[in-house]
Amino acid sequence: MHSFLTSAALVASATVSLAAPHELVGRSTFSVEQVAAGKVFKSGPLAMMNTYAKYAKAGAVAPADVTSAAAAAVQSGQVAANPEAYDESYLCPVTVGGQTLNLDFDTGSADLWVFSTLTPSSESTGHTTYNPSTSGKIKSGYTWDISYGDGSGAAGTVYADKVVVGGVTATSQAVEAATSVSSTFTSDTANDGLLGLAFSTINTVSPTKQTTFFDTVKSTLAKALFTADLKKGAAGAYDFGYIDTSKYTGSITYVPVTTSNGFWEFTAAGYSVGTSKTTSGSIGDSIADTGTTLLYLPTATVTAYYKQVTGAAYNSAQGGYIFSCSATLPNFNVNIGGAVYTVPGSYINYAPINTAGTQCFGGIQANTGIGFSIFGDIFLKSVFAVFDETTSSPRLGFAEQ
Numbered sequence: 001m002h003s004f005l006t007s008a009a010l011v012a013s014a015t016v017s018l019a020a021p022h023e024l025v026g027r028s029t030f031s032v033e034q035v036a037a038g039k040v041f042k043s044g045p046l047a048m049m050n051t052y053a054k055y056a057k058a059g060a061v062a063p064a065d066v067t068s069a070a071a072a073a074v075q076s077g078q079v080a081a082n083p084e085a086y087d088e089s090y091l092c093p094v095t096v097g098g099q100t101l102n103l104d105f106d107t108g109s110a111d112l113w114v115f116s117t118l119t120p121s122s123e124s125t126g127h128t129t130y131n132p133s134t135s136g137k138i139k140s141g142y143t144w145d146i147s148y149g150d151g152s153g154a155a156g157t158v159y160a161d162k163v164v165v166g167g168v169t170a171t172s173q174a175v176e177a178a179t180s181v182s183s184t185f186t187s188d189t190a191n192d193g194l195l196g197l198a199f200s201t202i203n204t205v206s207p208t209k210q211t212t213f214f215d216t217v218k219s220t221l222a223k224a225l226f227t228a229d230l231k232k233g234a235a236g237a238y239d240f241g242y243i244d245t246s247k248y249t250g251s252i253t254y255v256p257v258t259t260s261n262g263f264w265e266f267t268a269a270g271y272s273v274g275t276s277k278t279t280s281g282s283i284g285d286s287i288a289d290t291g292t293t294l295l296y297l298p299t300a301t302v303t304a305y306y307k308q309v310t311g312a313a314y315n316s317a318q319g320g321y322i323f324s325c326s327a328t329l330p331n332f333n334v335n336i337g338g339a340v341y342t343v344p345g346s347y348i349n350y351a352p353i354n355t356a357g358t359q360c361f362g363g364i365q366a367n368t369g370i371g372f373s374i375f376g377d378i379f380l381k382s383v384f385a386v387f388d389e390t391t392s393s394p395r396l397g398f399a400e401q
């Protein structure tokens with residue numbers, strides 16, 4: 001995928017509350033509350049568990065068969081995140097209408113789009129394509145069109161089909177089949193499309209926005225969250241519905257998220273360069289973005305970092321800071337929610353830019369023109385990240401890996 005993806009387009013139940021009669025023995029009254037049909041549970045047992053939970057304080061206890069039935073209806077799962085060269089992006093196997101495609105999970109966008117049999121062969125050669133005719137149900141008149149800041153983009157039509165990620169199933173997920181893709185997508189033949197994990201408010205489907213995979217399955221997950229455990233040069237994983245405590249050390253620190261721009265947007269505090277963990281300054285408004293390769297920070301922060309790298313300089317032809325590939329890079333430490341996370345210096349030696357392999361491109365670059373900082377894969381592969389909607393407002397959690 002691209003050094004970074006931006007998107008012009010993106011910068012983007014009838015629950016009947018009923019306590020079981022046997023629970024009410026000896027009680028004089030009970031109420032049946034009919035609520036608007038807006039909240040429709042996908043699973044009866046889950047709906048009942050919701051009711052028992054609601055009246056737990058009044059002594060309601062779910063019968064074992066309801067509990068076990070609900071347990072059966074609750075989903076969770078894990079999918080591998082396989083790095084492309086230089087960890088440019090991480091691709092995950094997803095079955096779409098029974099066909100397995102390798103998709104880039106992107107917490108910075110909200111469209112699930114795939115190369116398809118509708119994509120001209122001149123643009124899809126080398127890719128695995130989704131064939132909607134197998135089990136897809138067309139959403140007539142629905143279209144999508146996404147564009148990213150690096151000039152890449154894709155567009156197409158929309159189907160409803162079964163999508164499975166690590167065993168977690170969305171029985172009728174909006175699958176955006178590409179009828180055209182730009183050259184950078186065509187040339188990355190390992191990438192068969194994107195699975196957006198930002199907030200559905202920035203989905204590009206018209207005339208009606210569609211939900212992301214996470215939003216589609218969220219109410220059926222054991223916990224309404226997913227985690228990202230990306231690694232440098234090795235397979236990591238996305239987990240849906242649970243937190244695997246073996247994947248991190250210490251504790252998870254949570255910070256509030258603002259969703260007004262559709263991103264997992266948070267505030268990063270001070271930073272330091274090198275071994276000192278005493279941070280100062282303030283990075284400010286930031287997003288956690290698995291779909292962006294690098295770490296984009298305020299110019300003052302970036303200048304301060306590369307001041308500690310002998311020979312590093314901004315190269316306008318390359319569009320970023322470069323340095324000798326033999327340079328020793330200092331760690332980058334950042335304070336988020338009062339905890340300090342370290343990006344090892346070696347992670348910031350991103351990749352060679354010349355065939356001789358003597359000049360290298362920095363993993364930290366300036367956020368000039370973006371409007372916020374982007375904590376992309378350079379940062380995310382240094383931590384364990386929790387994208388959490390279990391509480392009244394979304395939050396991000398980070399822990400040391």
Ligand SMILES: C[C@@H](SC(=N)N)c1ccc(Cl)cc1
Binds near residue numbers: 006106108109289
């Ligand atoms: C959220 C990412 S794009 C993505 N991860 N799909 C982004 C947005 C805006 C700019 Cl300017 C640059 C990058």
